[in-house]
Amino acid sequence: MPILQGKGLTKAFGGVEAVSNLDFSIQERAIVGLIGPNGAGKTTLFNLVAGAFRPQSGRIRFLGEEIQGLKPFEICHRGIGRTFQIVKPFNTLTVLENAVIGARFGKSSKIFDSFDPTPIALDALEFVGLIKEKDLLCDNLNMGEKKRVELARVLATAPKVVLLDEVMAGLNPVETDRVMSLIQKMRDEKEITVFMIEHVMKAVMGISDQVFVMHHGEKIAEGLPEMVVKDQAVIEAYLGERII
Amino acid sequence: MKGSLKSILLLGLFLLLSFFPFLFPDPYLIHLLILSFIFSVLVSNWNILFGYMGIFCFGQQAFFGIGAYSSALLALKLGVPVPLSIVFGGFVASLSSILIGLPTLRLQGAYVALVTLAFAEVMRMTCSNWVGMTRGQLGLTVTALIPGAGRVGYYYVAFLLLLLSTIVLLKVMRSSFGYVTVAIRESQEAADSLGINVIKYKISAFLLSSFMSGLAGALYAHYIRILTPDIMSLHLMITILVMGMLGGIGTLPGPILGTFVLTFLSEYLRDFAQFRFIIYGTLIILAVLFVPGGLVSGLRSVETKLKGKRCQEGSS
Amino acid sequence: MFTASILIQQIVYGLVIGSSYVLMAAGFSLIWGIMGVLNLAHGEFYMLGAYIAYYVSSLLGFNPIMSAIVAMAAMFFFGIAFERALLSPLYGRKGWEMSTVLITVGASILIQNLALVIFGEKYKGLPMYFEGELEIWKIVLSYDRLVVFLVGIFLIALLWYLLKYTRVGMAMRAVSQNQEGAYLTGINVHKIFYLAFGLSAAFAAAGGALLAPIYFVYPTVGAGPLLMAFAIVIFGGFGSVKGAIVAGFLLGVFESLVVLMVSSAWKDVFIFVLVIIVLTVRPRGLFGIQ
């Protein structure tokens, strides 16, 4: 049974369907890449799954239960974490405090709760390699580190699935390699299923087990990475049809 | 070593304030301190919304006024014992905050400022127009909290209220609630995605902030003993704003520091009473342009500079 | 209780006040649209305009229209200076929105209290300038009010023309719709900022100057119109000048009717409650883009 599944998802903005009648399904402990040209509706799809938008029609099943229409924080409690295309770290808090927030609220949003989230947060920082920076304010980090703060924060919520929105964008090659191996480690050691929007093809092709391709709000191809890149529709969407 | 110095200073300050009325039985000084205590509570609790959560609340004066009026009226019209009526004042203010908190939840920045300000103005004008109940601009003569007692009694009640408020704020801000407020201010979306029920926390912040402000307002009414709708005027909100910004919003000591400095400052500028608001306006402008962090951040940067110097001296 | 002619009379009064509210709100809305600044000192522009008109009129004996023109010109430059001194240092800063709200609050307090010291707290009124009344079908309208109304309408039309057809006016609209696109079109956006600020101050001043002969002038006279401007942009949509024009007249009439049917003391309460309800239901205003 797939861990995460969408059926007939549609979301329109002012008459334009950003996601239109889309189906997808993701197996447990897979790394799934989501690619497609600009404006294909990839981030909108993530927002639907993460509860930021409510689909106009369609269903999303997670671990066999329907989750469409739940609030983002409820989706997080169920076990789906996400990062943002434009990083949103809590800049005036330290790296550790960022992770603590994930650990403390990832499973419950109670105002009074006595457990100590710090060990979980430290664990997550250790995992992404930010333990030395734990007392720095996020404001003072570079882009690569900020992206890893977001990863640590999500990991601290103990998710079963994470949605990664262009975590490699804006990273230099060294940082890219580092995040790629991190994602693999997340799957292998933490048994997390990864669904990622990515433009850095090296990463998509290098680590994903399966790739979805979206174009104009629809899924135009899916399959093994090496199969997908040979698909005529995909080549057209990326390279364009031969003009002459 | 530095930490212990700080706690010694704080302890000293606490002891000084505890015995102040006996050490310096100057009624005027005591009066200023009572006002400082009460307004510290108000500004600190406004700071939860404005400084910590980033909610542009421009209607805190309404909670202060609602607390004052409901407590005064309960004591006056229904004969409720004053200590009880003050607590009720807090609750009424808290209830009213739901009324204004809910509409602001979906709004952004400037719209929030607008709605909260409109709310406070509605409350003020209602009190002003509902002459049968509030006597309007003529004002209510409020029952004393401690009949026959002098200022010293009020001094300790106000001091206790400030201690209570500060302890609650310390507890709350050191708890995960403190992180939540900052998280919501920095990015509501990210906070939501990490499992924080943003709406619940915002409403809680409104409830707490307005409850404390209501208590402060009620105590103020029973101390000053004359209550007019002007208590909810925009002037009070401006004063709150200046006190907060002067001390440094988004910090715990900032609002208290700002309140004390401004209360005493404006008393010493008494001769220039008509210039008071000119000075306030100038202070706000200068603060925004040059020291957005207020006195506390100024002090902190001096502190880090000193620290840096010491480190350098140590290493050389 | 009251006759149809009183009702119509009150509606006409509402339109007269409405024209001044429109002058006030159009500039307020313009600044919000172009710069994203909620100018809480806008009421002080109105007040200063009223004082300038008062002094020009009483000391130099200018007629109300001439004094309004002087007030507009003076406040145009004042607005530019205001923007250059207080807002331009904040461009590109973190927390821009909060900083502008705070600094305009500060400026509002400063200007209002300076006015209190300089002009005194006494209400100042001008004698009627155009004597006599116009009477049609039992509706009585003094010539003063009529002149105010006509000049107001003329200025609104002028503003409309400026924004719609002139090069600079079009650039203002462009900046409010797509700032980056405006930069790439060769528009000096910062210059547009201060010109728009000057324009908005001038029109607020016109609102104050025109009503000076009808109502009194005092240092806090700007507070009411500012709150009204708030209400108007919420109904008309933030940033929409067209919406401000429609909403300004509607609210002017609404206010007059509340005064007639309830009492003048409650009129603001009615308007604010309406504002709160509208914002609760439609967080971006009645006609705002959702």
Place this chain on the structure above:
Amino acid sequence: MYLLSADGLSCGYGHSQVLWDISFHVEEGGIVGIIGSNGAGKTTLLRTLSGLVPAQSGKIEFSGERIEHLSPHKIVERGLSQIPEGGGIFPYMTVLENLKLGAFLPWNWKRISQSLDLVFELFSTLEDRKNQMAGTLSGGERQMLGIGKGLMSSPKLLLIDEPSSGLAPKLVLRVFDNIKEIQKHNVTILLVEQNVQYCLNMASRAYVLENGRIVLEGTSEELIGHEHVRKAYLGI
């Protein structure tokens, strides 16, 4: 001498650097392309050239003059116009108003009717829709309006950011035909595209931008057969 040249250009936002040591040039006449996938830094490069993002180091020269320190409107005044993704149009203004604003600079404003005639000759659709709100145009029409608006500023060099973005292939062809048409009116074009094939079909020469650096340059024929280009785009 080149019409536009950049030398050792680096820039970024706050703590994150986006472009490293970019050097390239555009000669007068013709079309030069810049190819890069999403997030490679193409748009940032254009924004830097237009003065919207300050350069951290390096220099930009346009018509023999250093421009990296100029503010955006000064750069437009010198004849370098950019059409951002989506056309950079003003949605609540009519098509005609948008075009007029394209001629905002005083010397262009004076000859507005001639420029309008030229634009309407090139894009008859725009004339048919001149009183329609720009926001109600279709994607292809918006792109045309963007190009028309750019032309109204009588530029020497036109930077065009992803004209194919969000358009159906048929429309893309039309937009590219339009671009070729403009070129005949003494306008040099720097075309930025994530769509390799489209770009190389248009340009005579191109640069490949990856992770904020230029990794390849060459004539279109060289690039189209280049192993790396296919690899960079599809990871084969």
